[in-house]
Amino acid sequence: MTNATVLHSLHPLGQLEKFRKDPLLFLEEQASKHEERVQFRFANRTVHLLLTPALIKEVLVTQSKSFQKSNQFKELSLLIGEGLVTSEPPVHTKQRKIIQPYFTPRHIKKYVSEMIDSATEMMESWEVDHPRDISKDMMGVTLAVITKTMFDMNVNEGHEKIGVHMERVLETATKRIRSFLKPPISWPMPELKQYKASIQELKRVVEEIIQHRESRAEEKEDLLHALLHSRDEDGNCMSREQLIDEVMTIFVAGHETTANLLSWFFYMLQGNEKVKENVYKEVDRVVGKNELSSSHLPALLYTRQALEETLRLHPPVWMFGRMTVRDVEIGGHLIKKGENVLISPYIMHRSKKYFRDPFLFEPERFNRVSAEGNHPYTYLPFGGGSRVCIGNHFALQEALIIAALYVQRFNFKMSGDGKVECHPLITLRPKGGIFMEVEKR
Numbered sequence: 303m304t305n306a307t308v309l310h311s312l313h314p315l316g317q318l319e320k321f322r323k324d325p326l327l328f329l330e331e332q333a334s335k336h337e338e339r340v341q342f343r344f345a346n347r348t349v350h351l352l353l354t355p356a357l358i359k360e361v362l363v364t365q366s367k368s369f370q371k372s373n374q375f376k377e378l379s380l381l382i383g384e385g386l387v388t389s390e391p392p393v394h395t396k397q398r399k400i401i402q403p404y405f406t407p408r409h410i411k412k413y414v415s416e417m418i419d420s421a422t423e424m425m426e427s428w429e430v431d432h433p434r435d436i437s438k439d440m441m442g443v444t445l446a447v448i449t450k451t452m453f454d455m456n457v458n459e460g461h462e463k464i465g466v467h468m469e470r471v472l473e474t475a476t477k478r479i480r481s482f483l484k485p486p487i488s489w490p491m492p493e494l495k496q497y498k499a500s501i502q503e504l505k506r507v508v509e510e511i512i513q514h515r516e517s518r519a520e521e522k523e524d525l526l527h528a529l530l531h532s533r534d535e536d537g538n539c540m541s542r543e544q545l546i547d548e549v550m551t552i553f554v555a556g557h558e559t560t561a562n563l564l565s566w567f568f569y570m571l572q573g574n575e576k577v578k579e580n581v582y583k584e585v586d587r588v589v590g591k592n593e594l595s596s597s598h599l600p601a602l603l604y605t606r607q608a609l610e611e612t613l614r615l616h617p618p619v620w621m622f623g624r625m626t627v628r629d630v631e632i633g634g635h636l637i638k639k640g641e642n643v644l645i646s647p648y649i650m651h652r653s654k655k656y657f658r659d660p661f662l663f664e665p666e667r668f669n670r671v672s673a674e675g676n677h678p679y680t681y682l683p684f685g686g687g688s689r690v691c692i693g694n695h696f697a698l699q700e701a702l703i704i705a706a707l708y709v710q711r712f713n714f715k716m717s718g719d720g721k722v723e724c725h726p727l728i729t730l731r732p733k734g735g736i737f738m739e740v741e742k743r
């Protein structure tokens with residue numbers, strides 16, 4: 303460990319090249335060499351990587367008003383515009399107020415049966431005579447769940463195409479976020495053309511969701527209803543643009559992340575036979591051959607802990623950032639206006655300062671009521687403060703349901719050598735998918 307907190311570099315890109323080559327390794331190296339914070343340059347941007355829960359809390363809570371979302375998310379504006387992930391106050395405050403009631407722990411209980419029905423329908427359609435890519439399957443199921451629960455629409459067909467477009471957008475957006483000189487989006491390069499075409503295709507799906515609702519006589523009182531009918535103090539409804547941005551945000555943020563959680567969950571079970579056995583035993587004891595229902599969920603405690611433990615080792619949002627809007631001092635360090643701070647759940651969750659035997663996959667470590675409550679700002683798969691993930695309870699409930707339904711129906715084992723690398727795009731995806739041999743139980 304050294305006390306030096308500044309990494310000097312004569313390279314014009316600073317540490318960007320190293321980071322681009324292997325972002326997780328770069329972060330791990332910094333965390334192993336520095337105690338609290340380390341400052342470096344990504345080309346012309348000054349970046350501070352925060353390594354203690356106290357500093358992270360300052361940014362997300364105590365001094366959150368001095369920060370705004372950083373470029374990482376701004377590139378995504380092409381897709382999600384000024385939706386809840388990317389907007390800043392006062393738009394963000396107003397929109398969060400409209401959307402929040404649909405994600406309270408009490409409200410999400412209402413989604414249980416729709417989650418079960420959508421996921422069951424999809425799983426029953428799977429053929430298991432050759433290895434299946436579980437990450438594709440999980441994208442399909444979570445997409446079906448989010449569109450049904452939030453927008454009362456079925457997109458069971460066409461989900462594979464949506465997956466291809468999503469992956470393409472994330473790949474190119476990530477590349478652009480990590481470039482110093484990125485070509486303007488209007489340039490006629492094949493990759494940019496594909497990028498724009500995929501964004502257009504996803505926007506078309508969202509338009510279809512909205513139009514489908516507008517053409518219906520009777521309405522379900524779901525999130526889409528609230529977005530369509532909300533009025534501001536002057537009685538004005540949301541602009542069409544804002545509506546599309548919010549629907550797109552929920553559509554994208556609401557399935558990709560949970561799908562990655564589930565993919566890593568099954569991957570981790572495969573490598574940890576005892577945990578896998580415990581999960582199967584718990585699902586068999588609690589649910590057995592019965593139809594899964596809301597009354598079973600509280601008893602699936604170990605399975606929930608295994609999901610939380612997966613979020614620790616493979617947090618889908620492995621890094622996020624903020625930019626200062628004024629000079630600010632955190633923990634005695636000056637961060638100048640316009641500089642960036644990086645927070646990495648991946649690094650915090652794997653730190654031996656905060657977790658005993660951090661590389662062990664040990665669900666029992668969450669043997670209590672709330673994982674986040676026990677490790678404030680060291681365990682932060684959903685972020686924290688006023689920008690904490692709005693879908694955190696929704697995601698855990700959904701993941702528990704899908705995990706239980708899957709375990710109830712299938713046995714699985716890895717095909718091939720069983721090794722899958724992390725692909726740290728904006729979310730932490732499994733590189734090349736996760737192929738499993740699956741059989742019906």
Ligand code: HEM
Binds near residue numbers: 386388559690696
């Ligand atoms: C395992 C699944 C999920 C993970 C790990 C996750 C993680 C996160 C994280 C870390 C943030 C904060 C980013 C920041 O502070 O810059 C966030 C924000 C957000 N998430 Fe999630 N998320 C998940 C599922 C969901 C779901 C299911 C939804 C919607 C149904 C959702 C919607 C959002 C939205 C709208 C925001 C922005 C909130 C705001 O700024 O007010 N997420 N998520």
